[in-house]
Amino acid sequence: MGLFSRMETVLKSKMNKMLNKMEDPRETLDYSYEKQLELLQNVKRGVAEVTTSKKRLQLQRAKLVQSMDKLERQAKEAIAANREDLARLALERKAALTQQVDGIDSEIAELEKQEEKLIASEKRLSTKVEIFRTRKESIKAQYSAADAQVKINESVTGISEEMADVGLALERAENKTEEMKARADAIDELMETGTLEDLTGSRDEIDRELSKISTQTNVESDLTRLKAEAGKGQEKTGEEGKGAEERKEV
CATH class of the missing domain: 1.10.287 (Helix Hairpins)
Structure with a gap:
């Protein structure tokens, strides 16, 4: 019972x-x-x-x-x-x-x-x-x-719960976007330094080395030219001083 x-x-x-x-x-x-x-x-x-x-x-x-x-x-x-x-x-x-x-x-x-x-x-x-x-x-x-x-x-x-979920999704999207931007910047830097080869480009490693040599040669040529121009300027200054002394003696 x-x-x-x-x-x-x-x-x-x-x-x-x-x-x-x-x-x-x-x-x-x-x-x-x-x-x-x-x-x-x-x-x-x-x-x-x-x-x-x-x-x-x-x-x-x-x-x-x-x-x-x-x-x-x-x-x-x-x-x-x-x-x-x-x-x-x-x-x-x-x-x-x-x-x-x-x-x-x-x-x-x-x-x-x-x-x-x-x-x-x-x-x-x-x-x-x-x-x-x-x-x-x-x-x-x-x-x-x-x-x-x-x-x-x-x-x-x-x-509110849905907006909270949306907020989390936005936060994840922003974090992922920042991560992708950082990776893209890192890849660009590696490609610039030659550490990472750009397989999509038309230049290979030899082209890059030749480009560096050409750049260095141009730099040396410009440096020599500037030095020469600077030397000619000093010679002209010495000749003008000598002529002035001779005129004084006369």
Whole structure:
């Protein structure tokens, strides 16, 4: 029994949890409001039925009263015609109708009491239904707002997580780009120094060495030329000084 009791408790808790997820409070409130409206309509129908019954009895009573009045006139006419027997018969029928009218009056009074109770119940229930409707709409509005806020927060949370992933991806892309730029710069430097041969170019190692020799030869030629020009300048300066001294002696 202990095991089955535990299993029953677990199953009930699972079902309750599942129902909580499936249940929409707004639908529950609307359903409760509809049931209250049905109850209110039943009370109104009860009031209408009691009122109809009372009206029917009142019409029946009115007909009996008319018959009683007629019997009263007949009894008077019989007395006037010295027909006491007919007067007695009319009065007996009138007495029977009077008993019926008294019974109908009792039924009408009872129906009036029921009608008053039903009308009071209808008013109280109508007030409660209206209060419930107002509260229902307020709760539904609050629930809808809270539900929308939850969805917005969940969306923002999802966007934040996505943006975090995007940020990491951008950081990885930037790091990789910097790494590729560094590698490209290193390869350019190695190619410039000749350490790494540019297989895509048209110049081989011999061409590069010949280019270096040509460059050095051009440098030496320019250096010799500059020295020669500098020497000629000194010779011209010496000859001009000698001529000036000779002019002074003359």
